Amino acid sequence: MNTIQKYVFSSFFTAFMLAWLVLSFVITIGLMVKIAQLMIQGLPAHTIGVFMLIGFPEMLSLTIPLALLVSALLVFSRLSADSEIAAMRACGINLLSVMKYPILFAIACTALGFYINNEIVPRAHEARYTLKNNVSVDVGLELLEPGRMIDDFEKVKLFFARKEGNWLYDILAFDYATEGVTREIKAEKALVSTNGTDIVLDMYKVRIDPIDVQRPGAAMADRLRHVIPNAMHTRAYARNERDLRFWELRDYIDQLHYTPPKNQKPERVEELLSAARTQYSKRLMQACACFCFVLIGVPLGIKTHRKESTIGMAVSLVVALSYYLLMLFVDSNRELAFVYPHLLIWLPVLACFGLAAYLIPKNL
DSSP: OOHHHHHHHHHHHHHHHHHHHHHHHHHHHHHHHHHHHHHHTTOOHHHHHHHHHHHHHHHHHHHHHHHHHHHHHHHHHHHHHTTHHHHHHHTTOOHHHHHHHHHHHHHHHHHHHHHIIIIIHHHHHHHHHHHHHHHHHHHGGGGOOTTSOBOOSTTEEEEEEEEETTEEEEEEEEEOOSTTOOEEEEEEEEEEEEETTEEEEEEEEEEEESSOSSSOSOEEEEEEEEEETTTTSOOOOOOOGGGOOHHHHHHHHHHHHHSOOTTSOHHHHHHHHHHHHHHHHHHHHHHHHHHHHHHHHHHHHHHOOTTHHHHHHHHHHHHHHHHHHHHHHHHHTTTOGGGOHHHHTTHHHHHHHHHHHHHHHHHO
């Protein structure tokens, strides 16, 4: 590594570390707000610690590519603004040699991203949803949140406007326990308690519609006890394609393709196969973001040399939003096999390579 390459790469690496720390702090704010809410609601310290740890890998898969993009734009725009790029050209230095070590560092980050996305993030995803399913066992009724429809219980959906201690107010419940009938239950207030794994609601000023199958129509009662059976039991989490590590996902795709389950309709098998293939491509595409962002960040930084910080951050935002919004749009339609989402999800990568192929020769 000669003096110029060492100088450029040291500036790039310093900017990368600073950008990564800032981005990590910004993203962590949302996580801290959620953790504060859980602490107020009585979540045990051990569970809070686990919640923090399993959120870290997904944060890395986002902050590392963004930090690379920001550092490439800011460092090379500063070099351009200080006429150092022009001086290098005048001395006959090929800018590809200056880009060499930032690009090699981006390739190393791509390999790291591949490992994180395929080995660590799936485990964290499974751990988070397993924790969500089991957390009610740890903290009981403290996690009943007002203002949202609670659908974590089997055959019952519950909503209440506010909560004071063990009293719930303005309650709306939908009971699906009787086959073919949905009972709507409204109450002014209810005292909530537990009986083993059951949740017991002693409700006051109650309206039920219908009262039962044989007696259609609404009924009123001053007081009614409603039991949500087995609401506090530990529920097993059903794994999906997001929880599978690299080789598990490959085996799952091969199984769906060559030996599809006989208990599934062919249309459903196609949807599952499309979702699994899209998840596989998404992980690779997310890892490639590191390389793509440096590849286009360097020439864009050289072009946007005026007011480097403002323009550099604006360009970073546009590039990153375009990349990830298109990825999220395709991923949201991952079960639509007829549009080949596992191929469409590579469009941001192709767009980055096309943009780099246009910009790099113009800025050499």
